[in-house]
Amino acid sequence: MIINVKDLKKQYKKQEVLKGIDIQVESPQILALVGPNGAGKTTLMNCMMNLLSFNEGSIELLGKKHTDTSIFHNVSYMQDNRILYGDLTAYDHLQFICNIQKLHTSRIQAVADRVGMASYLKKRVRSFSLGMKQHLLLAMSIISEPKLLLMDEPINGLDPTSAINMRNILLELNAEGTTILISSHNLDEIDRLTSTIYFMKNGELLKESLDDFATNNYTLRVSHPVMAQQVLNERGLTFQMTDFESVSFEETIQPLHIVLETLYNHHIQVLSVQNERVGAERRYRELFESELSS
Amino acid sequence: MLFLTVLEWTKMRRSRFFKVLLLFLAIGTIGYYIYIYSNTVRTEEILSNLEVELLSTESQLVELEQQDQDGSLDQSSKNVLKIYHDSVPQLKAQIEGIDTGNWTLWAKANREFQKFDTSFATKPEWERTYPTRFTQDSHQSFLEWLEQRNIEPVWPMYVWLTSYDEVFDEGLEPIIRGNVDKRHGSNGSYFSYHLFNHLFTFIGIVFFMFLFSDIITKEGEGRNGPIHLLRTLPINRNAVLLSKFISVLLMTIGILAVVLILATLLGTLFDRFGDWDYPILIYGENYTFEWIPLGLFLLKSAGLFLLGLVFSYSILFFFSVLTNRAIIAIGITLTLLFLGNAWAEQSILSENAHLIPFHYLNVYTIVSNDFAVIQDNFAFSFKNGVLSLSIASLAILLMTCVLSIFRYRTRG
Numbered sequence: 001m002i003i004n005v006k007d008l009k010k011q012y013k014k015q016e017v018l019k020g021i022d023i024q025v026e027s028p029q030i031l032a033l034v035g036p037n038g039a040g041k042t043t044l045m046n047c048m049m050n051l052l053s054f055n056e057g058s059i060e061l062l063g064k065k066h067t068d069t070s071i072f073h074n075v076s077y078m079q080d081n082r083i084l085y086g087d088l089t090a091y092d093h094l095q096f097i098c099n100i101q102k103l104h105t106s107r108i109q110a111v112a113d114r115v116g117m118a119s120y121l122k123k124r125v126r127s128f129s130l131g132m133k134q135h136l137l138l139a140m141s142i143i144s145e146p147k148l149l150l151m152d153e154p155i156n157g158l159d160p161t162s163a164i165n166m167r168n169i170l171l172e173l174n175a176e177g178t179t180i181l182i183s184s185h186n187l188d189e190i191d192r193l194t195s196t197i198y199f200m201k202n203g204e205l206l207k208e209s210l211d212d213f214a215t216n217n218y219t220l221r222v223s224h225p226v227m228a229q230q231v232l233n234e235r236g237l238t239f240q241m242t243d244f245e246s247v248s249f250e251e252t253i254q255p256l257h258i259v260l261e262t263l264y265n266h267h268i269q270v271l272s273v274q275n276e277r278v279g280a281e282r283r284y285r286e287l288f289e290s291e292l293s294s
Numbered sequence: 295m296l297f298l299t300v301l302e303w304t305k306m307r308r309s310r311f312f313k314v315l316l317l318f319l320a321i322g323t324i325g326y327y328i329y330i331y332s333n334t335v336r337t338e339e340i341l342s343n344l345e346v347e348l349l350s351t352e353s354q355l356v357e358l359e360q361q362d363q364d365g366s367l368d369q370s371s372k373n374v375l376k377i378y379h380d381s382v383p384q385l386k387a388q389i390e391g392i393d394t395g396n397w398t399l400w401a402k403a404n405r406e407f408q409k410f411d412t413s414f415a416t417k418p419e420w421e422r423t424y425p426t427r428f429t430q431d432s433h434q435s436f437l438e439w440l441e442q443r444n445i446e447p448v449w450p451m452y453v454w455l456t457s458y459d460e461v462f463d464e465g466l467e468p469i470i471r472g473n474v475d476k477r478h479g480s481n482g483s484y485f486s487y488h489l490f491n492h493l494f495t496f497i498g499i500v501f502f503m504f505l506f507s508d509i510i511t512k513e514g515e516g517r518n519g520p521i522h523l524l525r526t527l528p529i530n531r532n533a534v535l536l537s538k539f540i541s542v543l544l545m546t547i548g549i550l551a552v553v554l555i556l557a558t559l560l561g562t563l564f565d566r567f568g569d570w571d572y573p574i575l576i577y578g579e580n581y582t583f584e585w586i587p588l589g590l591f592l593l594k595s596a597g598l599f600l601l602g603l604v605f606s607y608s609i610l611f612f613f614s615v616l617t618n619r620a621i622i623a624i625g626i627t628l629t630l631l632f633l634g635n636a637w638a639e640q641s642i643l644s645e646n647a648h649l650i651p652f653h654y655l656n657v658y659t660i661v662s663n664d665f666a667v668i669q670d671n672f673a674f675s676f677k678n679g680v681l682s683l684s685i686a687s688l689a690i691l692l693m694t695c696v697l698s699i700f701r702y703r704t705r706g
Contacts, residue, residue: 049525049526050525051522051525051526069527069528069529069530069531070528071528072526072527072528073528075526076526077526079522079523079526080522082519082520082522083519083520083522083523084520084523085305085520087305087308087309087310088304088305088308092304092308096297096300096301096304097527099297099300100297100527100528100529101527101528124308140523
């Protein structure tokens with residue numbers, strides 16, 4: 001078993017921060033951990049990485065107890081950027097990990113190219129932006145090609161290009177057999193990465209398959225927006241006008257074929273169709289409605 | 295372990311604070327050398343003084359001999375005439391010795407010359423009036439050492455002072471002490487001896503604490519600092535602490551070696567290399583003494599100083615683990631060292647005072663037994679210093695390990 005967390009409970013100053021967490025993962029996949037701040041995501045990951053103790057339960061990673069430091073030959077944790085040494089260069093960090101993991105240092109350049117940080121490999125971390133630090137943390141966590149990768153808020157501070165690059169890298173790693181547990185607030189990215197989400201709320205874990213909730217958000221650019229608005233209203237369909245030239249609607253509320261049929265019948269041309277999957281956010285809204293409304 | 299040590303080395307190499315302090319140390323060394331160099335009494339000056347003294351003695355000798363031939367010389371003047379008569383060849387021998395670099399000849403002549411002091415070997419050992427019996431004996435012995443090894447002395451040599459000299463003739467003390475303080479040697483080995491006299495002290499300990507404090511406490515045990523990186527790598531937990539300790543010690547030895555090389559190079563470049571077997575006085579019990587070569591003295595001092603540092607680093611490690619905050623750990627450690635020093639001074643007369651490790655941080659006075667003489671307690675010895683500092687460091691490190699394990703088990 002890749003991850004086997006059983007009935008994990010942790011108390012902190014009489015407050016129960018993890019309430020009997022269970023995670024079992026048998027085959028390589030990408031799993032997302034989603035929840036509001038303070039839900040216990042980082043605490044759970046830190047417990048799994050043996051950075052925090054817990055009161056009850058057990059954790060096994062790749063078939064070994066989580067306290068066995070040898071697991072870190074195959075397990076990586078991309079964590080907060082405070083773990084970096086400000087005075088050291090990116091190269092120094094990667095070289096250290098290569099040395100500890102007994103890897104050839106030729107991997108450094110390769111991983112730097114892959115992550116997109118080759119230009120500042122020899123610069124001190126102190127001078128890095130948040131995004132650059134995230135690049136380095138990613139490089140550090142994947143240089144050993146781990147079988148299990150835990151990532152705590154990896155997309156924070158990344159520009160769109162870097163975020164897309166990171167997503168591609170994670171998908172590639174997963175395809176190569178790496179299991180990834182990622183915590184993030186970026187629900188759009190989660191949607192693009194996985195359909196298996198663990199929602200965390202007040203220390204409790206709710207496993208969901210997004211396939212049960214996923215829906216598509218369509219945006220149709222039309223030849224006659226005013227007319228389109230009129231005919232869709234007449235048909236009693238629910239939609240929104242975007243930028244005065246597009247019609248937007250969620251598939252679960254409004255099936256695509258009905259909209260297309262209505263427009264076609266009134267000789268309105270559809271110039272383009274954009275499709276966006278919106279499962280995570282939708283489920284998140286349902287689960288955390290009270291937090292959102294407050 | 296090796297790679298952790300390499301990491302520590304890289305951290306130090308990249309640290310600006312570390313570089314600034316090292317630069318400060320290098321500038322301090324060079325500045326101090328300039329001071330020593332400009333205050334070193336040169337051989338030419340000694341030679342010139344001796345020649346003047348010879349001329350004066352010879353002219354007075356001629357005058358006295360004239361009076362002696364005339365029969366107008368009283369008995370005391372006849373004694374003076376004899377002294378002058380004997381001293382001329384000795385002065386000439388000293389001049390020749392200096393002139394030709396024959397230090398054996400110079401030392402022998404100088405030793406004979408010292409014996410003219412009629413009070414020589416007549417005082418009881420316990421009398422503390424300058425020059426004490428100990429002072430006179432040790433001076434003779436010192437000259438013998440130079441004579442046997444053909445070693446050029448560090449000038450000026452006309453005064454000799456030991457820790458037993460306490461009572462001076464009125465007005466004499468500032469002159470003598472002043473002359474002793476002027477004894478600077480700008481040659482490589484003696485300058486190193488001078489320099490380390492300042493470095494191997496409590497101030498040196500504080501300097502090294504500052505130098506490595508940032509590196510020792512950087513990880514911030516228990517916080518989300520780089521310690522979390524190390525803990526999520528296949529590294530033995532104790533190896534982290536141990537590698538830090540070893541790295542800091544190796545780095546300290548390295549820095550001391552570089553300072554020694556710099557000091558020796560400066561001396562050799564602008565003066566001469568000097569003599570590693572230059573005699574250094576070691577006080578013994580019951581007014582005994584011995585000499586050890588300067589090189590050995592430096593080696594023993596460096597050893598004791600390193601143990602002093604190990605002791606101080608142990609305290610820093612302990613508070614680093616206890617407080618989880620670098621700056622607080624450094625603050626508490628320095629405060630504790632200062633307080634420990636003050637406490638040691640207050641309890642100097644207690645029966646077990648020699649067990650207190652804080653006494654052994656001013657190294658030269660311990661290795662030379664100068665501190666033992668001043669305190670009239672030879673339990674303050676090099677050997678006890680080694681034992682006291684080692685046992686105290688070991689105990690603190692053990693406590694640190696226990697605390698670290700406890701903190702680890704109850705973390706978060």
